[in-house]
Amino acid sequence: MTTLSSATINNNYGGGMVFEYSGWIAEGDVTMSGNVNPWDAIPGGAVYMYYYSSWVTYGNTVLSNNKANSTGGAVAFYYESVWRSVGAVTITNNQANQAGGGNHLSVSPIQ
Numbered sequence: 001m002t003t004l005s006s007a008t009i010n011n012n013y014g015g016g017m018v019f020e021y022s023g024w025i026a027e028g029d030v031t032m033s034g035n036v037n038p039w040d041a042i043p044g045g046a047v048y049m050y051y052y053s054s055w056v057t058y059g060n061t062v063l064s065n066n067k068a069n070s071t072g073g074a075v076a077f078y079y080e081s082v083w084r085s086v087g088a089v090t091i092t093n094n095q096a097n098q099a100g101g102g103n104h105l106s107v108s109p110i111q
Contacts, residue, residue: 016046019053029059043076053081060087
């Protein structure tokens with residue numbers, strides 16, 4: 001589990017972050033904007049959470065202008081992954097070519 005006070009993840013080609021069997025705690029604000037994931041087989045423009053991963057945000061979270069070539073323009077959740085936010089969440093202007101311009105959930109809860 002990794003803990004950060006805050007994070008800005010912007011303008012990455014290949015997506016913003018990938019979690020697989022892992023977790024992240026953000027104690028401050030999180031901004032993810034302008035990230036592009038060009039691959040068909042890998043979802044999530046800003047965040048891809050896979051196999052029992054967890055993400056907890058205590059500050060405000062902004063996910064904007066991210067793009068995934070497959071699903072989950074901002075965030076894609078698969079196989080029991082969980083995102084829990086205590087602060088405000090804003091999800092705007094994200095795009096996915098297949099499904100879930102903002103978020104895509106598959107066999108996974110969001111809390």
